[in-house]
Each structure stands twice: as C-alpha cells, then as structure tokens.
Amino acid sequence: MDGVTDVTFRHMMATYGQPDVTFTEFTNIHDICHGSRAGWEPLRYSDCERPIVAQLYGKDPALFYKAAHVIGELGFDGLDINMGCPSKNVASSGSGAGLIRTPELALEIMASAKQGLADWANGQTLEDIGLKKAALEQAKDRNTQPWPEPEQPPRRFIPLTVKTRLGYDSVVINEWSDCLAQGQPEVISIHGRTLKQMYRGEADWEAIASAAQHIKSRGILVLGNGDIRSRNDAVSRIQASGVDGILIGRAAQGNPWIFQEKDLIRNATHNPNPPSLSEASVSLETRFQMMINHATLFESFNESPRFPRMRKHLGWYCSGFPHAAAMRANMVKTNNAQDVKGLVEEYMSQHVLTEAEAVSASS
Numbered sequence: 001m002d003g004v005t006d007v008t009f010r011h012m013m014a015t016y017g018q019p020d021v022t023f024t025e026f027t028n029i030h031d032i033c034h035g036s037r038a039g040w041e042p043l044r045y046s047d048c049e050r051p052i053v054a055q056l057y058g059k060d061p062a063l064f065y066k067a068a069h070v071i072g073e074l075g076f077d078g079l080d081i082n083m084g085c086p087s088k089n090v091a092s093s094g095s096g097a098g099l100i101r102t103p104e105l106a107l108e109i110m111a112s113a114k115q116g117l118a119d120w121a122n123g124q125t126l127e128d129i130g131l132k133k134a135a136l137e138q139a140k141d142r143n144t145q146p147w148p149e150p151e152q153p154p155r156r157f158i159p160l161t162v163k164t165r166l167g168y169d170s171v172v173i174n175e176w177s178d179c180l181a182q183g184q185p186e187v188i189s190i191h192g193r194t195l196k197q198m199y200r201g202e203a204d205w206e207a208i209a210s211a212a213q214h215i216k217s218r219g220i221l222v223l224g225n226g227d228i229r230s231r232n233d234a235v236s237r238i239q240a241s242g243v244d245g246i247l248i249g250r251a252a253q254g255n256p257w258i259f260q261e262k263d264l265i266r267n268a269t270h271n272p273n274p275p276s277l278s279e280a281s282v283s284l285e286t287r288f289q290m291m292i293n294h295a296t297l298f299e300s301f302n303e304s305p306r307f308p309r310m311r312k313h314l315g316w317y318c319s320g321f322p323h324a325a326a327m328r329a330n331m332v333k334t335n336n337a338q339d340v341k342g343l344v345e346e347y348m349s350q351h352v353l354t355e356a357e358a359v360s361a362s363s
C-alpha cells in the first residue's frame with residue numbers, strides 16, 4: 001500500500017507476523033529506469049521479507065522491459081504489475097486501473113516485462129540495455145542499511161504477476177481476466193471493487209469467485225482481496241470463492257499478528273465445517289516494544305523531518321487496550337523514537353493493569 005507498506009512496516013510484518021508473501025508499495029517504472037534516488041526508495045527490503053515481490057506501475061512496454069532487469073538484479077522474488085490503482089494521477093494517464101480500458105496495451109506490457117525477466121535470467125546485463133549500473137549500485141548500497149545486504153539469489157526466471165480490480169466503472173472481471181490470462185502471469189490478484197468505487201462499499205466476493213473459476217481453468221493462481229479483517233473472514237472467503245489465497249491490506253495496519261499461525265487458516269479451509277478461529281494476539285508489553293522498535297527502525301531509515309509519516313502507524317498500534325485512545329492522541333504528536341519510548345514509560349508508570357485488563361489488552 002502506497003505510503004504505508006514501506007520497508008520498515010514490512011520488516012515489522014515479517015518479524016511479528018510472517019506473511020507467506022509480501023509486495024512492495026507500487027513503484028514508477030520511469031523512476032526505476034532513470035535511477036533517481038527517491039525512485040529506488042520503495043524497493044528497499046530486507047531478507048526476512050522473502051518471498052518479496054516488487055510492484056511496478058506505468059504504461060510503457062519498453063520501460064517495463066528494462067525495469068524487469070532491475071528487479072531481477074535487485075534480487076526480488078517476483079515482479080507484479082499494478083493494474084488496479086484508482087488514483088487520478090495514475091489511472092487517468094492510462095497506468096494502474098487505467099489499463100483495464102486498454103487490454104491490448106496491458107498484454108503488450110506483460111509480454112515485454114516477461115521478455116525482460118527472461119533475458120535478464122539468460123545473462124543480459126543492465127549495460128547491454130543502456131541502463132546505468134552506477135545507479136543500481138547506489139540503490140543496492142542504500143538497501144543494506146541497517147541490515148546486511150540482502151542475499152543475491154542466482155539469476156533465475158522470476159515470476160510475473162498482476163494485481164487488478166473488477167473493472168473500470170462496471171464489473172467486467174470475467175472478460176478482463178480472460179484477457180489477462182492470455183499474458184500467462186503466474187498469479188492474478190483481484191481486489192473486489194471497480195475503479196469507480198475506489199474503496200467505497202463492500203468488496204464483491206461473488207464477482208471474485210466467478211473470475212476465479214475462469215482463471216483457475218487456465219492453470220493460473222488467483223488471490224482474492226478486499227475487506228479481510230480476521231482469520232474467520234479469510235477462511236469463509238477462501239471457501240466460498242475458491243481462490244488459492246487472499247491478500248490482506250488495511251487489516252495489517254498496526255496488526256502484524258493477523259498473519260500468524262496461517263496453518264490454522266489453511267487447515268480450516270479444508271474442513272467442510274470449519275471451527276471458529278480466535279484472533280491471534282500479543283501481550284501489551286510486546287505491542288509497546290513493537291511500537292518502539294518500529295519507530296527506531298523508521299528513524300534509522302529516514303531523515304528526522306520525515307518522522308510525522310510514522311505517526312499513523314503509532315496510531316494504528318494504539319487500539320484494543322485500556323486508555324488506548326488517550327495514548328493514540330499523544331502518539332500522533334511524537335517527533336522521534338525517544339518520544340515514543342517516553343510515552344510508553346509514562347503509560348506503564350501511570351496504569352497498573354489488573355491481570356484481566358492485561359489479558360483483554362492482548363486480545
């Protein structure tokens with residue numbers, strides 16, 4: 001999620017939740033190919049996030065071809081093309097969900113990206129295609145802080161995947177997914193809303209289910225997405241729609257443990273009468289430590305004027321425990337990790353939780 005799932009957020013998810021697969025924020029192919037400092041930012045990652053997929057957006061097949069080489073070179077495990085972003089700047093210029101209106105271009109982009117991944121796997125270098133190696137070295141350097149450099153996997157053909165929506169202003173997902181299937185991506189992920197809906201209303205899982213049948217009959221995996229808020233949501237949506245898996249976005253904000261114990265979900269989906277699953281939880285102490293760790297990590301990656309971008313995460317963590325609202329109100333005014341630590345210490349000194357409160361805080 002643009003503006004949310006940066007490297008520090010994803011590191012927290014990997015540490016405390018361990019999702020099966022993680023996607024970067026969407027990244028502009030122009031920025032990648034021109035190697036601008038800011039352009040590389042969303043592509044920083046640490047090894048603990050693997051498998052990690054880089055998500056790109058744009059509408060120029062030639063640039064996708066080049067960008068695919070960069071994604072291979074940076075050691076990602078997959079390349080995902082965004083065909084679902086509804087934002088005006090992106091979609092009205094023909095990228096993101098705008099591609100739903102230009103299916104031929106969408107197929108051309110997929111073919112080009114795939115060819116780029118294949119040529120890179122077969123040994124073609126960045127110099128061969130006219131990209132500056134120096135810019136990439138700089139990107140890799142930046143990637144190493146504060147962890148060791150991510151291990152460079154051997155050159156191999158990494159999978160191409162696509163994430164999209166149900167349609168532009170009406171639901172056309174069956175025809176649209178038939179078209180996408182011609183490009184033979186490994187996975188098609190579907191957010192159950194049209195562009196016109198943005199994030200309004202409920203995700204339409206019946207439409208996802210219908211498309212899933214089309215897509216799976218072509219031997220392509222399908223991931224459903226939209227409004228999964230709990231393990232029980234995950235189980236019931238997978239069972240009812242027949243998707244191969246689900247993607248979780250907003251419910252992971254301040255809540256990495258939603259990804260814990262995925263085997264419970266996997267087992268329940270095979271059970272015709274699945275048991276009701278309790279939500280995973282952590283103690284209040286762990287939650288507070290997580291807030292401090294996240295803020296500290298954020299600081300180590302960013303100049304201090306950027307700290308206000310961290311505040312929303314702190315607000316999301318402040319939920320579900322006694323006096324959380326008051327703490328949230330203070331957290332969203334913090335300017336550095338030290339402030340966060342101070343507020344946690346203040347809370348601990350002011351509130352001696354009873355055993356019952358501490359338990360409810362962790363659920």
Ligand SMILES: Cc1cc2nc3c(=O)[nH]c(=O)nc-3n(C[C@H](O)[C@H](O)[C@H](O)COP(=O)(O)O)c2cc1C
Nearest residue numbers: 001002025026163191225226227228248249250251
């Ligand atoms: C702030 C924000 C930024 C997002 N950025 C992206 C993005 O960069 N790429 C993408 O594929 N989807 C993006 N999305 C959409 C989400 O990935 C997801 O499809 C949508 O929120 C529905 O899933 P959820 O109900 O689990 O959040 C974004 C959503 C939000 C709220």
